Structures are given as structure tokens and as C-alpha cells.
Amino acid sequence: MPHPSNIMYLLKVLFLVCQSSILLPVVTGWMWRQQLPRNLRILVYCCLMWLAMMSFSEYAGWAWGNNNGINQSVEILEFWFIGAAYYHTLRLPWRRYFPLIGVVFTALALFDFFAISGLWQAITQTLIFNDTYTTLLKHLLVIGLMLLYFEQCLTELRPMSLWQDAMFVVSVGFLLFYSSTLMLFLARHLITASVGRIVYTGLGVVNLVLHLLLTRAFWLGRHPPPAAVGVVLPR
Structure with missing residues (x-):
């Protein structure tokens, strides 16, 4: 029987x-960025941001014993990148309010970090900074974007399989990842330390699936799909 330390x-x-595995979509997207539509190019830059901030976070934790503030910056940047990608994907009459929603989200996030959750104290005193209300809000908003996109897909006639549509592949990956992390966030107080390692490893596997789907999406996005035809569904 394997020793627990080996496991x-x-x-x-x-x-x-x-x-x-974030290197997969980064390399693939950067190679073909000139052929990608704007929404996918934005997601390429989002992957670059993830890679840069994740590397800096690991360095800060190793060199200074404190990476507080870095992951919280990712929360805000990630929302802007994904929101911008879907701003150029969704055909909603009220999408012009997306930048305003982003500004309000950023203001609420900063208020949460510094006025409610004590991020500044965690940075200066090298304390453990737990997930905040911002995480919950971001996940709900991003999942809402995925659902809006899937609704748009249902109202369009497409002369191709949805699995050949790059943004559909991206949306499936995002929905899988954010719904999984949302459930983990809500149940975090019920998870013991020993089980937590297994749970976070499982979350890493979900992260791998997201990276693979992003890689496939960038590969599909080299050639634009046929234009979709909007239809009105009977109610």
C-alpha cells in the first residue's frame, strides 16, 4: 500500500x-493570434496574464513568503479580459453597459479587499488571506455570461456543429471550471485539510481541461466559422 507521503x-x-498546462493555450494562441478574431485574441492575452501572474505569485511566495494582492489582482483582471471577450461575442442590445458593469465590479472588489476582508493587513503582516465576496460575485457574473452565450446559440441557425465553434468550446471550458470552483468556494468550510489536497488536485485537473479546451478553441479560431442566422424561437 502506498505511503501517504508518496501519495x-x-x-x-x-x-x-x-x-x-497553461503553456498550451499560450503558445498556441500566440502562434495564431494574427488569424484569430478579436474575442479570441483577448482570451490569448488573458492566458498570458494568467501565466505571468501565476509565475510572479509563485516567486513572491518563495522569495518574500507573501503573495497576497497578486491573486486578488488576477480576480479583477480576469473579469475584464473575459468580459471584453464576450462583449465582442454577444449580440445583446444592452452590451454597451458591460464597461459600466466592469467599473462597478472593480469598485466593489477594491472595497471588499481593503475595507471588509483586510487585504492590506494581510500584505503588511504576512497573514493568510482567504477568498472573499469578490470571488463569489465574479464567478456568478462569469457563469451568467456563459449562459447568455448558450442562449444566443439556441436562437441561431448554424450550418456546423457547435463543437466546431471556438467560442462554444471556450464557454464549455469556462462553465466547467467556474461552476467547479464555485462549488468548492461554497463548501470550503466543510473540507478538512487531508481531503483538501485531493479536492484541489481535482480542481487542477479541471484547470487542465480548461487549458485543453482553450487550446482547441485557438486552433479552431484560425478559420472563422460560417455566419450564423438569427431566428426567433416560438414562446
Whole structure:
């Protein structure tokens, strides 16, 4: 029977491999960025941001013993990148309010970080900073974007399989990832330390799936799909 320490080591290695898989969509998207439509190019830059901030977070934790503030910056940047991608994807009459929603979200996030959750104290005193209300709000908003996109797909006639549509592939990956992390966020107080390692490794596998789907989406996005025809569904 494997020793528990060996199992923990293997889980850690698996988690690191899953995290490192961000290089797949980064390399693929950067190679073909000139051929990609604007919404997918924005997601390429989002992947670059994830890679840069994740690397800086690991360095800060190793060098200074404190990476507080970095992951919180990712929360805000991630929302803007994904929101911008869907701003150029969704055909909603009220999408012009997306920038305003982004500004309000950023203001609420900063208020949460510094006035409610004590981020500044965590930075200066090297304390553990737990997930905040911003995480919950961001996940709900992003999942809402996915649902709006799927509704748009249902109202259009497409001369191709949805799995050949790059943004559909992206949306499936995002929905899988954000719904999984949302459930983990809501149940975090029920998870013990020993089970937590396994759960976070499972989340790493979900992260790997997202990276693979983003890679496929960038590959599909090299050639624009046939234009969809809008239809009105009977009510």
C-alpha cells in the first residue's frame, strides 16, 4: 500500500503539471493570434496574464513568503479580459453597459479587499488571506455570461456543429471550471485539510481541461466559422 507521503507527493506533482498546462493555450494562441478574431485574441492575452501572474505569485511566495494582492489582482483582471471577450461575442442590445458593469465590479472588489476582508493587513503582516465576496460575485457574473452565450446559440441557425465553434468550446471550458470552483468556494468550510489536497488536485485537473479546451478553441479560431442566422424561437 502506498505511503501517504508518496501519495501527497504524487498529488502535488499532478497539480503542478495541470497548472503548467497553461503553456498550451499560450503558445498556441500566440502562434495564431494574427488569424484569430478579436474575442479570441483577448482570451490569448488573458492566458498570458494568467501565466505571468501565476509565475510572479509563485516567486513572491518563495522569495518574500507573501503573495497576497497578486491573486486578488488576477480576480479583477480576469473579469475584464473575459468580459471584453464576450462583449465582442454577444449580440445583446444592452452590451454597451458591460464597461459600466466592469467599473462597478472593480469598485466593489477594491472595497471588499481593503475595507471588509483586510487585504492590506494581510500584505503588511504576512497573514493568510482567504477568498472573499469578490470571488463569489465574479464567478456568478462569469457563469451568467456563459449562459447568455448558450442562449444566443439556441436562437441561431448554424450550418456546423457547435463543437466546431471556438467560442462554444471556450464557454464549455469556462462553465466547467467556474461552476467547479464555485462549488468548492461554497463548501470550503466543510473540507478538512487531508481531503483538501485531493479536492484541489481535482480542481487542477479541471484547470487542465480548461487549458485543453482553450487550446482547441485557438486552433479552431484560425478559420472563422460560417455566419450564423438569427431566428426567433416560438414562446
